Amino acid sequence: MHCVDKGDGPRLISHLAVKGLSERTPIPYDLIEKGFGAFGKKLPLAAALPASRAGDAKKIEKLEVMLRKLERQIASIKNRLESLEDNEDLLDLLASQSAKKKTLANEIDELQSAGLDTASPAVKTSKELLAVYRKAPPEEQIAMRTRLRAELPYWIKRIDVLPLVLGGVRAAKVNVEMQNGKSFQFDVATTEDLIWPEELVELPFKKWKTAKRVWGAESLFDKQMLELDNKGLPQAEIAKQLDTTVAVVSRAMIRLGRRRTKRTPRTADNPMSWSETARGWCRTYKGQRYYVGVGTLKKLYPRMVRETTREGTERAAKRWWKEHGGDK
Numbered sequence: 001m002h003c004v005d006k007g008d009g010p011r012l013i014s015h016l017a018v019k020g021l022s023e024r025t026p027i028p029y030d031l032i033e034k035g036f037g038a039f040g041k042k043l044p045l046a047a048a049l050p051a052s053r054a055g056d057a058k059k060i061e062k063l064e065v066m067l068r069k070l071e072r073q074i075a076s077i078k079n080r081l082e083s084l085e086d087n088e089d090l091l092d093l094l095a096s097q098s099a100k101k102k103t104l105a106n107e108i109d110e111l112q113s114a115g116l117d118t119a120s121p122a123v124k125t126s127k128e129l130l131a132v133y134r135k136a137p138p139e140e141q142i143a144m145r146t147r148l149r150a151e152l153p154y155w156i157k158r159i160d161v162l163p164l165v166l167g168g169v170r171a172a173k174v175n176v177e178m179q180n181g182k183s184f185q186f187d188v189a190t191t192e193d194l195i196w197p198e199e200l201v202e203l204p205f206k207k208w209k210t211a212k213r214v215w216g217a218e219s220l221f222d223k224q225m226l227e228l229d230n231k232g233l234p235q236a237e238i239a240k241q242l243d244t245t246v247a248v249v250s251r252a253m254i255r256l257g258r259r260r261t262k263r264t265p266r267t268a269d270n271p272m273s274w275s276e277t278a279r280g281w282c283r284t285y286k287g288q289r290y291y292v293g294v295g296t297l298k299k300l301y302p303r304m305v306r307e308t309t310r311e312g313t314e315r316a317a318k319r320w321w322k323e324h325g326g327d328k
Contacts, residue, residue, distance in 0.1 A: 002014075002015060002018050003029060004026070009028060009029070009030065010028075010029040010030070011026035011027060011028055011029060012026065012027050012028075012029050012032060012161060012163065013025075013026045013163070014161075014163060025163040025164060025165050025170075025213045025214065026163065026170075027161065027163040027164075027170055027171075027172045028170065028190070031170070031172070031188050031189075031190060032161060032172060032174065032188060034134065034188070035172075035174060035186055035187075035188035036130075036159075036174065036176075036186075037130045037133055037134055038186075039174075039176065039184065039186045040126060040127060040130040041127065041130050041131055043127070043184070059111060060108055060111050063104055063107060063108050063111075064108060066104055067101065067104045067105060067108065070097055070100055070101045070104065071101065073097055074094065074097050074098060074101065077090055077093055077094045077097065078094070081094070123154075123155045125147070125151050126148060126151045126152060126155070129144050129147060129148050129151070130148070132144075133145075133148070154179070155178060155179050155180075156176060156177070156178060156179065157177045157178060157179050158177045159174065159175070159176050159177070160174070160175040160177070160205070160208065161173075161174050161175075162174075162175075162208045162211060162213075163213065164200070164213055164214070164215065165213065165214045165215065166189070166194060166196065166197070166200075166215045167194075167215065167222055169189055169190055169191050169194055170189070170190045171187065171188065171189035171190070171194060171196075172187070172188050172189075173185060173186075173187050173200065173203070173208070174186050174187070174188065175205045175208070183205065185205070195223060197215050200215070221242065221252075222252060224242060225238055225242060225249060225252060225253075228241060228242075229253070229279060230279065230308075231279075231293065231294075231295035232278070232279040232280040232292075232293020232294035232295040232296065232297075232308070233279075233293055233295070234278055234280070234291055234293070235249045235250055235253070235278075253277070269318075270314055270317060270318055271283065271318070271321050271325070272290070272292075272317050272318075272321055274310045274314075274317075276310075278291070278293070279293055279294050279308070280292055280293035280294055280296075280297075281297075281313070281317040281320070281321075283321070283325075285325065290321075290324070290325065292317065292320050292324070294308040294309075294313050295308075296320075297313050297316040297317060297320060298313075298316075300316070300320065301315075301316040301319055301320075304316040304319060
């Protein structure tokens with residue numbers, strides 16, 4: 001990846017894009033940095049252990065499950081002791097289970113301590129820096145970033161980024177390969193409500209080089225807007241329901257490929273014009289604007305609407321004009 005800054009902040013660009021061998025889809029550097037920070041803070045320390053310690057990590061998880069089970073049993077015994085008078089047997093059982101709990105806890109501590117001893121100190125230093133990096137003042141972040149860059153190579157082998165454009169939203173998939181051979185992935189995007197295509201959600205790392213970079217994925221806002229548009233609502237009504245402006249809706253429609261098209265002119269048979277973009281029939285008559293969407297027609301005249309197309313709603317539009325048109 002190459003880092004460039006043309007005045008709008010540093011951005012990462014694929015080396016293939018720089019050579020003209022792939023689509024140019026720059027991704028904000030800060031977005032990747034923020035995503036990696038969240039990934040690093042949540043990464044279990046055991047994940048950075050050498051491969052030889054993988055068995056210990058699994059054993060710790062198994063022992064922790066057993067420990068939680070013992071804790072529930074001990075809590076149940078204590079509750080029973082409060083309601084029973086003859087409780088010698090329960091006291092013996094409580095003592096036995098408490099001893100087992102102590103033994104398990106000690107075994108877990110020993111395994112975790114062994115893991116800490118063999119893990120690279122760079123991992124602990126990196127996690128400590130990541131925990132406070134985003135909250136630090138800008139002048140301190142520069143020094144912390146330098147320290148992180150020095151520590152990361154000790155436990156991270158390489159980081160691969162797949163920059164994407166999903167419905168106009170900048171996003172990326174990030175693959176982190178550890179020095180111990182393990183790999184982890186996380187996704188980042190400039191908006192939190194992005195709906196990822198299913199093909200990308202389960203895309204294996206081996207197919208990243210040939211993956212499509214520009215997708216028609218939609219944000220939650222886009223999805224809601226398109227649903228309202230499919231119902232035949234005008235942009236003004238869509239903007240009202242989504243608590244935004246008509247200009248925002250109009251620009252989003254253009255971005256999603258629903259540009260304003262020429263209306264089909266009215267004919268002698270039908271006094272109204274069909275608008276493919278607005279998904280309805282409209283007419284300006286004596287200075288007043290009339291519009292009816294396919295959704296409204298289907299609701300008013302269910303027997304006359306065969307399908308939500310021009311041909312399927314034409315009869316209903318004629319009927320609507322007779323009942324609600326300018327002559328009435």
